[in-house]
Amino acid sequence: MRSTVPAGTATGDTRHVTEPALPTTVCATVPAARTMPTRATDQGSETTPPDTIRIQHALDTCAQTGQQTVAVRLQATDSGHNAFLTGPLAVHRGEVLLLDSGVTLYGSRNPADYQISGKPRCGTLASSGGGCKPLISVAGANAGIEAVRAADGSQGRIDGRGDQTVLGTTTSWWQLATDAQKAGSNQNNPRLIQADDSDNFTLYHVDLLSSPNFHVVYNGGNGFTAWGVRIKTPAGARNTDGIDPAGATNVTITDSFIMDGDDGIAIKGGNRSSSNITVTNNHFYGTHGISIGSETTSGVTNVLFRDNTLTGTDALGTTSGSSTGIRIKSSPANGGRVTGVTYLNTCLDAVRAPLVFDTHYSGGSGPNAPWFTGITVDGVTATHSPSGAKSTLVGLDRTRPLELTLQHVNLDVTTATAANARITATDTNLHPSGPDVTLTTTNGPGAAPTCTFPAFPAL
Template identity: 55%
Template sequence: MSGSTHRDFLSGPLTVHAKETLVVGEGVTLFASRKASAYQNSASSASCGTLSSKEGGCNAFITVSGANAGIMGERGSSGQGSIDGRGDESMLGTSTSWWTLAKEAQTAGDNQQSPRLIQVNSSNSFTAYDINLLNSPMFHLYYSNGTGLTVWGVRIETPATARNTDGIDIAGTTDATVYDSYIEDGDDGIAIKAGSAATSNVTISDSHFYGTHGISIGSETNSGVSNVLVENNTVDGEDSAGNVSGSDNGLRIKSDASRGGSVHNVEYLNNCLTHMKAPLVFDTRYSSSSGSDIPNFTAITVEGVVSVNSLSGAKNDLVGYSSTYPLGLYLSHVKLDATGSTAEYAKVYQYDSNLTASGTGVSVSALSSAAGSYPTCSFPSVPSVTAATASAASTTATTSATTSATAKAAAAAAASADTLTVGPSGSGASYTSVQAAVNAVPANSSSTYTIKIAAGTYHEQVTVPADKPNVEFLGATGNPANVVISDDIASGTAKSGGGTYGTEGSATVTVDAANFTAKYVTFKNSFSPVKHPSITAKQAVALNADGDRQTYVDDVFYGHQDTLLGWGSSSNTTLRNYFYDSTIEGDVDFIFGDNAMVFDHSTIDILDDGFSNEGAITAAATYSANSYGILVTNSTVTTSNTTTSWWLGRPWEPASGMVPQVVFRNTSLPSAINPSTPWTDMGSATWQSARFDQYDDSGAAASAGPQLSSSTAASYTAQKYLAGTDGWDPVL
């Protein structure tokens, strides 16, 4: 409980025993120690706070052991009690936070040895009620091998960018309820598992999720999951700070043959989804792992679901394991704004549903009637957690503790409160052109200026000069198809003062500034050689990214030849550009330049509209002194073109001292990519002399070119490409 002024408490690991309840008073925060050795699991050879190939190096901050126990908070005008894991703060004696350790583990392919916030082991009749769980180093609440779990009024707030921070894990459990809770974290919002024991009779109801990987069942379903009700929930793919989930799913069941089993009788009733990349995911081949534990998803019912503001390229996954173990799916009153799907071995029965499904072993049957209706959707914001901030009167050693994720988001919002609005004439916006808003940003400001752009097409060339850093373009609708900046200038287009624009000058948008961000915007160069047959220099750039530390999230880049240019590096400096969950369209050298450019979880679409019937996706111009050029990772290359005269890239050497560098890894390649030689030459520069590689791609051309070894691949990740000398890590 709080004293007259003291509301902050600092502790090492705690144990809650049978018939005990830990109560955190109104406005009180219990902070976890940052001393890694305090959590050391004596039974493990792995050291807590390090990376290891093994797991289990750390005990949890709070371990619950025994029946009839609980963790609760008091709720009042000062908020409700909070437990803060301080995952964002450096471990004592280091400069590394728990969350940084998780990212390092991802890069290295190891396991991070980090403590869970609350671990509940074989504790029947456990209750978590009216408590804030904040900034966990790893999972927030993990309940295993018990009967009778109640989670009610719990608020979990950790950014979507904090890796492996599941909200609530329910494993080997019977009779579990999660109700009236708000969950924001960097992994699954809910993860229902059945590894060593079956899980059944689970209800997830009237709760709200932000920036998570979705409401999930799996991956471990070995022992069977049955009788699950997911009802009256909302799932938002963005967290309260605008971060997009790294695995942006809504309702998901996932497993594979190494850990699969029966998932039966799951009902999704009246759920609302927004900002989704994958609204519905039922995937028995979640990974390529092999084994004899076959996933079998049957009697899966989706009754009443609506998705809005889905991200560009969004689709659904309906993947059964085989004709013997097909996905059994019943759909009624399903209204999705992303209706396409990847489907295989699925028996789909539907009524009043706009989801489309076709593929090997897929059958779709119409139902004559079905219960339910469409839900009426509204998406509440994340509640304020006022209890997590340290008291100003507290001057004890705990004053260095972290504030809550919400307090940090509020501070970030205050620091970036300068918002300029752009919209069509009569819309009430401050500016009717994007360039006018850019011109209004003060030069050399350290504040972030957000230019919020209303729906519409803005026909103009836009330049963000180098003396205007920290600018954000934000599409107001959350859908890049609605917010378009477009022009139709080519390299050979004549200028009014004489001469032509040239390749760089053709760009619809040029960003020379550092620390630039764009979300939900389409950058378009609509130049058409059919309309301008006299112009032979057809390069027409949609975006010229000519500055360092630029981030593009859920954007679309449209053009034909030379769509997206990353330019401005030298043999002494490398500019860095990060593209996440975006779509890049074109047909000739449409990703090119000398910058370090990463395309992560994105779609690269080779156009088939008569402009060209062959071409290369990339044309890197990397300096030999620079280790990194272009990386395409965890992405998909698509095309409707049926020829095989397309290549992953060709080497562009416009200056001396260049040895172009490109890697495609973990990326799906279409049959149009030349299956025998996926790379090609450019003039006298041969592809064999360039630094072109692949790793773990799929498709006919996956293994045709040079391949990275597993050990070498660890040096060619998004984090490595973007780190530079300042450790920049925007990776989502």
Template identity: 50%
Template sequence: MSLTAKLSANARTFTAKAEETSPDTGRLQAALDACAGTGRAVLLVAGRHADFLSGPLTVHADETLVIGEGVTLYASRRASAYQNPSTSVSCGSLSAHEGGCKAFITVSGAHAGVMGERGSAGQGSIDGRGDLAMLGTPTSWWKLASQAQTAGDDQNAPRLIEADKADDFTAYDVNLLNAAMFHLYYQSGTGLTVWGVDIKTPATARNTDGIDIDSATDATVYDSYIEDGDDGIAIKTNDSATANVTVADSHFYGTHGISIGSETTYGVSNVLVANDTVDGQDSYGNVSGSDNGLRIKSDSAAGGPVRDVEYLDDCLQHMKAPLVFDTRYASASGSHIPDFTSITLEGVVAQNSLSGAKSDLTGYSSSDPLGLYLSYVKLDAASSTSEYADVTQYDSNLSASGSGVGINNLTSGAGSYPSCSFPSYPTL
């Protein structure tokens, strides 16, 4: 079913009436309801106009929402439109608890997708407008996040796309822009494919994770460009184990790194991070506020086993902390001991690191040390803070010493140094 755009944005905003009513919500949702379960698609197309303005939408099982070439789907700026009816916490507010907001796009069943069309007019886009003021207030979603940090509270802001228990979900050839909070959150499902997705939100926008993979199995992120103000990738386990994740041939800008954790209670295993670049500076020139490259983080309140993780032929630049494997990420305490073992780096290069750059190799204790294998690792800032780590290495210049640190130097090892080039963020 094709729907033709009836609106044209002016500097990413619309008339006061349109902003208040989000006039495309009803016809978009009606089309999605009609296509549910058919294995077919709702396609948003440009005509004389190229923009849609909508409140929250639900994509059902066995259907795909396709944003046509040159089309932008804009999210409502009215906080009350996202109100989660099952809680008294107000969307758009600060609170001791989050959960006040529904996502802009909720994916509710298996074999669904959110995709774009790529062509000369540009890849289809979804714009969360997190930088613009919520209706009736002087505060944007991003300012709300900064206020939450100052107040020690949570901000209640909508995720751009949330897929829960949605097996075989695909996000393909679509731009995800300026999310109010996380861009894509995938949880409690099997079979995630993210391919050709370009995420663009500045490094200064707090809590705008690129892609969160939570309590999920068989997930692939490939051929994507990710710029945001928090983790580029966050692999975690809030409800169950996460396993079989590949992040490959993708590029990151200004993020907090390609991350596992901090919630690893149920276990993370079998992760491959291959042929990626991570740049600590975004396309606007902002340096990440938590400038990490490859990171595994947890603590005893949320820890658990992380094993069989391989970083293969990855390149880093403009880093403050090229490598972070930290079992004491937060001061919270508990009985969920982080245990990071069989962590392999085979062909990792860091260049143009920032002044004072240093890696972090922190195992939990002598009984639960960090288990690290390094081969062909070359960092232009080679020093580290190290504790309780068993390091086996070949042709690595990473310097590790400290309490409970053991080094086993090999006479041969697999791999080679990658040839590093860092592409500019593409024009959208």
């Protein structure tokens, strides 16, 4: 990996981000009262999760009005109790939900716990979604969800149990999502964590497992750090995005391992623009890529992806049917300007779609034209690409072409679909051609990265 950043590179997060530190002030400690070795418990507890009131009372009591951040600690006990079972929780301004190493917070399987009044029934298919609260909602500045990492690498975890049956049915949350796709409908499943307008929000050393829907959505805030996060959900679990900054600015996602059944990262600019985002030194397994879109109506600018690896197979050995590497996707249904995006040193293994720049995503139509400009891909190596692997480099039309720089790109499969693109290529074996494609080749120093792919950590 290179030690210097080329001139003209996107700069990403404007903050000087260093590794977070756990809060030094513990406002309240909630001791675990159970074990759940099979990730399930008795029917009465499943129907009325027993720890919701205890944890929420501590969070409400410790809510801060000042700048000092305090923790509500979920603690394992000397008697070996290490599990909590809860419905939706709200984390307030100035507080951190802190999990001991070895503690697991399990999400309720009762859809009634998540129901949003006036919305489609949670746990069902409907013509629209949005019927479920997230398991954990965060609002207000200087909040966090963090865990203690032990010397052996274990850390606290949150388990959404998306693989288990929705209470009162014979269908899991994940099966519900698959059924929705087959029916052309929408599943009403809860997200794991959603932070709204929460400036200076931190995720640190926490494991997130088996979310019924998206794992993390950071919506509308200024200042988000995800460091040492490990997400483990199978590649076949539909609509289980890893971390999605939306309408966000000054974001850093780093030193994390992400495995899920949709985008590993999806940066969105729908109702509000997203800008100044850094995604660095992360490892992805079986995902649909490090992505921008599809919502880009309000714009996405100044995004730096650096030193990331992506493999097309998850840690369970499941090969993703839609594995993707670098990806910007939108359409006239929800498009806008995406500009000033740099990908440095990206390593791909067994990925079906190495590079995707798609302005016609899902065939969407409407008045919101997507336009991708100032996109630089500098340093990509792809190995073990499956049969049929293909890249996509397609601008919207002649007046809004894809403007792309390719440097030091070495793909083992160079098949590509291209149209409406202005491409400058340096030291690359990808030379796309197609309708209204202009390719300019230059010479310059540098080389494609030499790659290693770390195994997903044992959780």
